[in-house]
Amino acid sequence: MAEQTVVGVRAHPQAARWVRKLPLYVFLLPSFTFLIAFSYYPALSAIYYSFTFWDGFNPPQWVGLENYERLFRDEYIQAGVKNIVLLTLGHLVTHLTLPLIAAEAIFHLKSRRWQYWYRVLFVVPMVVPAITVLMIWRFVFDPRVGLLNTLFRQVGLNFLVNPWLGSHEMALPSLIILGFPWISGVGFLIYLAGLQNIPGELIDAAEVDGAVGLRRIWLIDIPLIMAQIKLLLILGIIHQLQQFVTVLILTNGGPGLATMVPGLVMYQRAFVHGEFGYGSAIGVAICVVVLILTYINLRYIRSSTEYEPGR
Numbered sequence: 001m002a003e004q005t006v007v008g009v010r011a012h013p014q015a016a017r018w019v020r021k022l023p024l025y026v027f028l029l030p031s032f033t034f035l036i037a038f039s040y041y042p043a044l045s046a047i048y049y050s051f052t053f054w055d056g057f058n059p060p061q062w063v064g065l066e067n068y069e070r071l072f073r074d075e076y077i078q079a080g081v082k083n084i085v086l087l088t089l090g091h092l093v094t095h096l097t098l099p100l101i102a103a104e105a106i107f108h109l110k111s112r113r114w115q116y117w118y119r120v121l122f123v124v125p126m127v128v129p130a131i132t133v134l135m136i137w138r139f140v141f142d143p144r145v146g147l148l149n150t151l152f153r154q155v156g157l158n159f160l161v162n163p164w165l166g167s168h169e170m171a172l173p174s175l176i177i178l179g180f181p182w183i184s185g186v187g188f189l190i191y192l193a194g195l196q197n198i199p200g201e202l203i204d205a206a207e208v209d210g211a212v213g214l215r216r217i218w219l220i221d222i223p224l225i226m227a228q229i230k231l232l233l234i235l236g237i238i239h240q241l242q243q244f245v246t247v248l249i250l251t252n253g254g255p256g257l258a259t260m261v262p263g264l265v266m267y268q269r270a271f272v273h274g275e276f277g278y279g280s281a282i283g284v285a286i287c288v289v290v291l292i293l294t295y296i297n298l299r300y301i302r303s304s305t306e307y308e309p310g311r
Helices: 002-049 066-071 077-107 112-129 130-140 147-154 170-175 185-196 202-209 214-224 226-242 243-250 262-272 278-300
Strands: none
Touching: 002 278, 066 278, 077 112, 077 170, 077 185, 077 226, 077 262, 112 185, 130 147, 130 243, 170 243, 185 226, 202 214, 214 226, 226 262, 226 278, 243 262, 262 278
C-alpha cells in the first residue's frame, strides 16, 4: 500500500504537467491537421498513384513499375534531364558566388549606416512578385522590341541580335542568365548573417597575421560560413529540380525540347494529357533524386571547422 502511494505521488506531478500543457497541443492541432492534409497526404498518395494508370476521374488501375520503366524511354525526360543539369549548374554558380561577393562588400563597410541602407536595397526586390519579374524578362528577351536586342542595335552590335527564347541555341543560355545580376535577397541575407557571426577577435587575429583581402575571405570567411553555403546549395538544388514555372511562362519547354525540364513534363502529362499516374511517377523520381543529392551534400561536403560526431 505504501509503495502504491509513493508511485501515485510521483505520477501526480507528471500528470499535472501534461494537463497544463494540453492547451498548447490543442493550439498546435490545426497546424498539424493542415500539414498532414495538404503536405504529407498528397506526397504519400503520389507514391501510390505512381504505380497506377489514373486519369484523375476513373478508378486507378494498378500497373506496377510500368510508369517507372517508361521514364527511361521518354525522350522528353531525357531532354529534360540534360537541360535541368545545365540550368542547375548555372544557377548554383551564379547564386552561390554573387550574393557572397555582395555580402562580403557590405560586411567590410566601416559605416553601420551605409551597411543598413545597402542591405535594404538588396532586400527590397524580394517584395516584387515572381511572375512580375518573369514578365519583365520576357519583354527583355523579345526579339523585336525587347530591351536586349534594342540595346545591341543602338550600339552597333547587330551581330549579337538574337531571337533568344525562340532560338534552339540561345533559349537555354537565356534562361541561365535570367535574373542578372543574380543577387537573391535570401542568399545575400544568409551570407551576411554568417559573416556577422564570425568572432571579432578571430578577424583581428587574422589581420595581425597578414590575412587580409582575398586571403582572409578564402582562409577565414568561407570555412566559417560553410554551413550557410551548404544550406544555399541544398535550397538551390531543390528549387531548380522542382521548379518549372519559369520555363512554362517563358518558353513552355520550346523551341522543340530545347528548354524542357522534368517538372514541366510532370505538369504536362498530369494536367494537360490526364496521365496522373505517370505524372506522379515523375514527381516521385524527382523527389528521390533531391533526397540523394541532399544526403550527399550533408554527408560529404563539410569544412574542417564543422563538428563531426565521434571525434
